[in-house]
Structures are given as C-alpha cells and as structure tokens.
Amino acid sequence: MTSSSWEEFFAVHLPPTDFEDNRSLLKEFCERHDQYGNKIVLVTSGGTTVPLEHNTVRFVDNFSAGTRGSASAEYFLEQGYAVIFMHRQKSLEPFTRHFSGQKLLDMLDIQERGPNTTITVKPDSVDVLAPVLLRYKAAHAAGAILYVSFTTVSEYFWLLRAACECLANLGPRAVLYLAAAVSDFYIPKDKVPTHKMQSGSGAPVIQLHLVPKMLAPLVNLWVPEAYVVSFKLETDENLLIPKARAALDKYKHKMVVANLLQTRHHRVILVSPEASQEIVLTREEVHAGVDIESAIVGEIVRLHAHHADAAPAPAPR
Amino acid sequence: MTSSSWEEFFAVHLPPTDFEDNRSLLKEFCERHDQYGNKIVLVTSGGTTVPLEHNTVRFVDNFSAGTRGSASAEYFLEQGYAVIFMHRQKSLEPFTRHFSGQKLLDMLDIQERGPNTTITVKPDSVDVLAPVLLRYKAAHAAGAILYVSFTTVSEYFWLLRAACECLANLGPRAVLYLAAAVSDFYIPKDKVPTHKMQSGSGAPVIQLHLVPKMLAPLVNLWVPEAYVVSFKLETDENLLIPKARAALDKYKHKMVVANLLQTRHHRVILVSPEASQEIVLTREEVHAGVDIESAIVGEIVRLHAHHADAAPAPAPR
Secondary structure, three states: OOOOOHHHHHHHOOOOOOHHHHHHHHHHHHHHHHHOOOOEEEEEEOEOEEEOOOOOOEEEEEOOOOHHHHHHHHHHHHOOOEEEEEEEOOOOOOOHHHOOHHHHHHOEEEEOOHHHOEEEEOHHHHHHHHHHHHHHHHHHHOOOEEEEEEOEHHHHHHHHHHHHHHHHHHHHHEEEEEOOEOOOEEOOHHHOOOOOOOHHHOOOEEEOEEOOOOHHHHHHHHOOOOEEEEEEEEOOHHHHHHHHHHHHHHHOOOEEEEEEHHHOOOEEEEEOOOOEEEEEOOHHHHHOOOOHHHHHHHHHHHHHHHHHHHOOOOOOO | OOOOOHHHHHHHOOOOOOHHHHHHHHHHHHHHHHHOOOOEEEEEEOEOEEEOOOOOOEEEEEOOOOHHHHHHHHHHHHOOOEEEEEEEOOOOOOOHHHOOHHHHHHOEEEEOOHHHOEEEEOHHHHHHHHHHHHHHHHHHHOOOEEEEEEOEHHHHHHHHHHHHHHHHHHHHHEEEEEOOEOOOEEOOHHHOOOOOOOHHHOOOEEEOEEOOOOHHHHHHHHOOOOEEEEEEEEOOHHHHHHHHHHHHHHHOOOEEEEEEHHHOOOEEEEEOOOOEEEEEOOHHHHHOOOOHHHHHHHHHHHHHHHHHHHOOOOOOO
16 A cells, blocks of 8 residues: 655666657757757646556556647647657647548548549648648647657656656746646556466456655656646546645645546636636637637746746856 | 346446447448348457546556457458448547558648648658558448447447347358457446545555456357357467367357467467467568458458358248
C-alpha cells in the first residue's frame, strides 16, 4: 500500500528503449526555440497504461482519447507558441484529429489513366480540408511542433522529466499544460508476472500501488520558473473545486483546469490560487463546432504573459 | 471466483444503447447477401475493455491494435466474401490501416487560388494510395462490408450474439473469424463503483471475475453449421499447441489460429481437429511488406469451401 518516492520510481523503472533519441529531439527543439526567444508549451495528452504482465497482453488504462490535448496544441500554435506534443501513442493528434481515416478516403476522387492516374480532393471537401491542411503545413514547415509519444506510465514519467530538463532553460517562458490522464496506480516492476495470466488458475486479484506524485518535484525542482497547469477530471461535482484547491495548496503551481467527465467538452473551471473562473460554451457554440480549448488556451496565454512579464529579467549568459 | 453462465451474463448486463440500430444493420446486411447466395464472414477485431467504474475513467484493456482483423477483412473481401467487420472503436480498419492521418496529410498538395483552391495527391504518392483507394471504393460501392463497433466486453458479447442470430440463416456459408482479443476477466455490473476511485483512500484491490466462455453456446446453439475459427495468443511457446488443442476439444469448432505475441506478424499455426499447419513468412516476404493474413485467409477460404460443399443441401425455403 506504500507509495514509493519519485527518486525510487526512476531508480526501479528503466528508461524506455527509444529514450535517448527522444531526449536528443527534445534538446534540439528547445535550444532552437530558446535561441529565437520563443515561448514553448509542453502539452501532454492521452492516457497512460499500467501493464499487468511483462509481455504485455493486458493492462489497466486511463480513459482519454486525447481530445483536449490535441485541440489545445493547435490553439497554442495559433498563439505563436512552439509546441512539444507529448502524447499517448495512437491517441488524437493536432490537425489529423479533424478527420478519421475513412473520412479522408471518402474525400478523394480517383481518375484512372494508367500511369497518369491522378487523385484529387472532391471540390466540396476542399472547403473543410484546406484550412486545416494549411495550418498543418505551416506548423510543420516552421518546425513549430515536436511529437513524442508514450504508452505506459513509466514511459510517460521518463519523457516528462527529460522535457522538463530542456524546458528549465527557458525559465518563465515555458508552459506545462499537463492534460494527459496519468494513472494514479501502478504495479511495481518486480510484482508484474512475466507471462500472460492464465484463466485456468481462477480469476486473479490485481494489487495496485500508488504512483508517486511527480508534480511535486516538477514544480519545485525541475521547472521552478515555468507556468504549470494541471488537470483534474472527476465524475462527482462536489469533489471538483475542493480537489483542485487541494492540489494547488499542495504543489504550489499556477492553475488547475477542473472538469467533470460528463460535461468536459463544454464546461471547465480554471482554478488558480487567486480566483476561479468558469468557461462554458453556449448551445450555439457547441452546435457550431467551437472547441472549448480555444477559450482555455486563450486565457492561459493571457495569464502566462503576466507571469513571464513579472518574472525578473534573465541573467545574461 | 465463480464464473457466471452466459445466460446470466446477458440477464445482468443490459444491451448497449445503439444495440437496436446495429441489430437492424446486421439483419439487413445478412439478408441481402444471403439472397445473392454470397458467403459472409464475421471478422471480430481489436481488444475489449472492462470498466473499473460506471462513469468510466479507468478500465482494464486487452492489448490489440486490430492489425490481424483489419488486414484479414481486406483479404476476405478480395476472395469474394461479404464482411461484417466488428471492431473495437478506434482500432485499425481495413484500407485506412495503411495510412496514418499524418501520412495522408503529407501526401496532399494544395494549390491556393481563392475560391478555386484545389488539393491533389502528390504524384509520387499516387502509386501507393491508388490501389488501396480503388479497393476501398469498390468494397463500399458494392455494399460488401458492414462496420459495427464495440468498446466493452459486454458490448462485444451483445453484438456477437446479434450477428450470430443473423448469420445462422446462412448455415455453412458463414465463417466466424474471431480475432478480437476478448477479456477473460471482468467485474460484474453490481460490483463496479459509480464514481472515480479516489487515490486518497489508498491503493485499490481489483477483484476480477471470469467471463463466461461464449464459444460454447456460439458453436452449439447460435451458429451450429458455420465454420468457426478462434484465436489463441500466448507468450509462452510451450502452452501454445496444448491450449489450442484443448480449446478444439472443448468447443468442437473448426480451427484455432495459434500465435505468440512476440512473433505473431510472421508466424502462426493453424490448428484443426485433424492437423496443424505452420505458416511462416520468409525474411524477404516480411521486408516486402507481405501480410501473413493473406496466407491465413487463403487457407481458411480453401477449408471453408470444403466445409460448405460437404454440408447437406439446404432445404428449400
């Protein structure tokens, strides 16, 4: 029932196999944008898994399609931020989130002329696709977005710490927008069986352990000057604000975006140490396809500007 | 620790909300193809989830991207079968499986001319996209594929039984290709908490229960004349064939496709009551991008033809 410390977690769980590659990518990305004086946001998105076996057939998953994170990344790009999009593999991504694979194939017309076959987007789909495609191409051409992905909670933590190490140099110009649904529970490495659990031996009992709260070292040690936003997803309205306030008291970061599972696409509450502010989409906005993330990001960008301006000028390097 | 009976499972777990819609679609699809004397295969694909809360934030998931099922569906279509593609929501689908969203966007060129803006597929991507697009369009135009989707193990079982009820009319012309990774374990409805588990109350213990083996009523009662293929995924080579044989002995169906998690993309063993046959891709085939599902489906189609021919002629209706 014990929750291990964060140092213990990193000591016991080895880095993922592609960790050094990702660390290089993060380093290059942050240094490049730091040079230009850009603001960088780390957007985490999607759920983490907790493997129940070493050869993973089964795992405990946290629900998250990546809707919030992938939409938010687009709005941060629009606001001129460089974006590290750290997401669960196969979860929704900025730009492509607007179109399922079938929807894209259905947009295409093929003109078969042997070696001169051409494929074009149907005229009535161009209106829908063109604006997204232009923003996608602009972001990629500018090198304004870096994609890194995780699956397990351990991979998530390794990447998170590596990203923080790079972002620390940006001081108050960095935003951490921690929208990923990270498991509160896990099974320590030495308690995970090697092979698939066999149903013949009866139904298993899974003993979960508490995951260390990484927000504590993140705020205090890893990126002490950054503007850190965490998320709180609950299903019980009565717990929502109290739990958001408790998190702010405990971790001393800048904001909790609090939301209920049932209404999260049209209502959130931005809770900061000083105030709390509700954002609600009207029925008309919902019907018109307005993303609530546009408003959330807009408000965070405004508050982040205050934060960055109020910070003492950086020492010359 | 008790495993409930399948009748009990359906009595306790209500049908999913879109169940009647899906049942109508299945009925219409089967009747239409039955009329033309077509063969129909039900391909199940992707993993099922077991919710740990009613307002689902967390669930236990079975690992499966849907690679096997989505590829196999394409090869069954190629062999002239009508395909019911019953898949986990967001898992891979036939045709679109070849291209991620980003890969598709990267294939596109945009020519901005205001209201006459056009979007075309880059010439060097046409070669890759055209054959898939043509097969996709042909299958859809012919109404040869029906997509139905599930998420939880309970939704899966409801859909499976409904599909069987429609397929029963086809007698031996139906194939069931049960490639989905169905959970062996679940938490009965009355044992699932309503709200999100709180980490403050310590780490929870999850008591899983055994899922009833639906293959028994499926083979004996629901589609007794169909050609039924199940799948066995193990991580331990020593268990592979014994467990496949044990399943055939117990359920009396036609074939188990046995595979190891580690090598499943280039090696499977088709185990039938009479024989077992290994299919292995050569290194060259793997490099050339050959799908092992092409060989699996080819062999099953051959055996199914024997099965259908050997069956007594249907009584006139």
